């Protein structure tokens with residue numbers, strides 16, 4: 369991690385239902401950038417109750433986790449790993465991560481990924497973490513690579529953006545404990 373970066377005093381911990389409103393605000397803010405996710409902001413219908421349900425659901429699920437990153441004053445990032453529900457997929461988890469625009473490039477995403485791997489290594493049920501990312505999302509792809517994720521596929525022109533541009537969907541994975 370670059371030494372020139374301002375240090376953030378971060379607390380990484382499992383999400384609580386009381387984080388739901390801040391998680392929703394952050395999620396909506398990232399979608400409003402219109403750059404990184406499939407859902408357009410106008411299509412985003414989640415409520416605080418939906419986030420509360422998600423926090424509870426992932427908390428109850430043994431192969432899932434919902435982590436938040438907080439500074440002393442605010443929630444600046446969150447990460448989810450959603451474990452497969454079906455028997456044949458219980459060893460896999462799908463990862464998503466979002467950091468508030470104002471807090472990017474300061475190690476928050478890396479700290480969340482590190483905490484997710486620490487959790488996964490203590491949960492032998494999870495053997496593989498996968499994700500999908502817009503192929504042009506250089507910061508995210510580089511961060512994932514630096515954590516040992518490898519490319520396992522590319523869905524060409526999977527998304528068509530409002531300006532008519534197509535984006536490939538990059539599939540990446542990492543085995544736990546390797």
Ligand SMILES: CC(C)(COP(=O)(O)OP(=O)(O)OC[C@H]1O[C@@H](n2cnc3c(N)ncnc32)[C@H](O)[C@@H]1OP(=O)(O)O)[C@@H](O)C(=O)NCCC(=O)NCCS
Nearest residue numbers: 369404466467472473474475476477478501507508510511
């Ligand atoms: C992707 C994201 C989660 C990364 O979080 P972050 O807090 O900005 O990341 P960090 O500061 O921990 O790490 C940034 C890493 O990305 C890479 N990086 C940063 N800026 C980069 C750039 N302009 N080009 C290439 N790589 C870059 C570096 O590898 C850096 O690692 P380093 O710490 O070893 O230098 C965050 O930027 C984000 O939320 N973006 C919008 C939502 C998103 O894209 N989510 C993922 C979708 S799959």
